Amino acid sequence: MRVNSADPTLLLSLLLLAVFCYLILAPVVLLLADAITVHFADVARSKQPLGEFTVYYLRRALFSPISRDLFWCPLANTAIISAAAIIIAFLVGAPIGWLLSRTDLIGKKWFSTALLVPYMLPSWTFALAWLTLFKNRTTGGLPSWMETFGFTPPDWFAYGALPIALILALHYAPFVILLFGNALKQFDTQLEDAARSLGARPTVVAGKIILPLMLPALVSAATLIFAKCLGDFGVAYVLGVPVGFDVLATSLFRAISTSQAGASAVLAGVIVVIGTISVIIDMRLLKEAKRFVTIGSKGAMVRQTPLGKWQVPTVVWAFAMFAVSAGIPLIALALTTVMRVPGSFNLDNFTLDYWIGTDLGTTALRQGILLTGEFWLALWNTVWMVGLAATGAGVLGLLVGYSVVRSPVRFVSVGLRQITFLPYLVPGIAFAAAYLSMFAVARPPLPALYGTPFILVLAILADQMPFASRAGISSMMQLGRDPEEAGQIVGAGWFRRMRSIVLPIQRGALVSAILLPFISGIKGLSLVVVLAVPGTDLLTTYAIRLVDYGYSQAANAVVLMLCVVAFTGTMVVQKIGKSNLSDGIGAK
16 A cells, blocks of 8 residues: 555556456447347337347348338438548549649648638538528428529438538548648659669559558548548538438437337447457558558658649639638528528628527527527537536546556556547447447446536546547657656655646647547537436537527527537637647648
8 A cells, every 4th residue: 555655656557457447448338238138118129028038129120121211221321421432532632732842832821721611610610501492392491592592492402421521522422632742742753753763664664663652641532531430410400401301320310219219229330340340450551561661761852842833723723622612601501690591691681680689589499599598508518518528538548647647557657558549439429329328327436417517528528538538648658657657766656756747748639638638528419418417508500499499590599509609619629739730741
């Protein structure tokens, strides 16, 4: 005890391991167990006793008459949308990555940040913008801009696979821009010069030299986009559910909403398995990328390609990409919030009622959002719940980093590292299903948490641990033992050393480990949409409820406020961390 009181690293590691086994590992294991054990509501239908092993839910979800609508069609839709999103993201992102990293494009620094804006904002923001611009009478409600202008978009353009894939592609194209651009930045152009001096044609240089060296970055971008599309709920919910177009995420949400615990566990398990496989592939590719490292010297260089007469067309094209992916959607959302009829520019059509109106004449929204208590409650819930979860994740992430780096027992260190990384392998909607399964009833030492804000705080905290723990591990690996040993020599106990030595040195890392989960938690929807109830709404779930009610202008206003918070938070993090997303592609 005397030794452990002087250096309680092992005890801290074991305590953290127990905490994260309870908060991360147990919900996932319980979710998977729910797929193969009989639930109370299905005792009669399954003809098996409560809690017994069963394949009833597997048969129901995969092979019963309802399996087509419950699983197979959503699976096919998910695959189609993911593949289309990857292709479109590559067609958009790869040329931009090349322009930003290897050419003398005018305004490169501005474009390097502006073209990454779509990823800084919630993906379903642009789904609402799409509805604002292109919806038709199929789902009723207010007319879209196109309808106001006299053109009715067809169903295949207004809803379903095409707009979902296009929005996801533009939202995740920054993955391609960053990964491909950074890989090009590291590529020595002298390799191309040597090939050309030997008579190789441009197609041979591209196919035999550039493509093999870029392949790990490209495939890594593809797997990351697939993993993100797999768990994305908001875009498919806004543009697919109204016309009966389901993906795995929305089918899982529907199963949870209709209390199909066993079937939802099967769907969530499938999402977990597919997501895990895709991330493992990405991790393998990162290791495999070492085979493609080129060895340069002082002569290694990255030569900028002069665009010459193509300078103006490329600038116009890059600006058009920004306008399509961020500028026009955000402007359309903003204008719609001050219009009674979207797309009508008559002066008498403009109004501030949806912001500060006092009598809107609607059932569930009597005043503008800035005068509505539910909005301010959702804003306050967002700040304190996400703030508390992010602070907890940041502090625990730093302690995890300390324990992993300092722990004297290797299997404890490895176990802690792997368990805190587990939520990264589980898409948000599946992780929410796991938390619902875990905490809908009392699980000692905690009571039943569903319907309370604490289930949201714990879920967000656990979901953000991969990022917080990796930040903590990275920062602690750069801190040697000498400062602590010096404090120990002069008689400082462990808590005093942590308070006076470790935390001050790691203050910057701690701030980043708190702010990054805070930004991610603010704009996240897939995780909280299953767990929030009207009394515990966040801004994201409050906006979705307004969409369900058909109050599109008010919903757009809430989303704009959310975008301002998320974008400002991203800029603050970059300022504090003295970094920029565009640094990855070497913008100057």
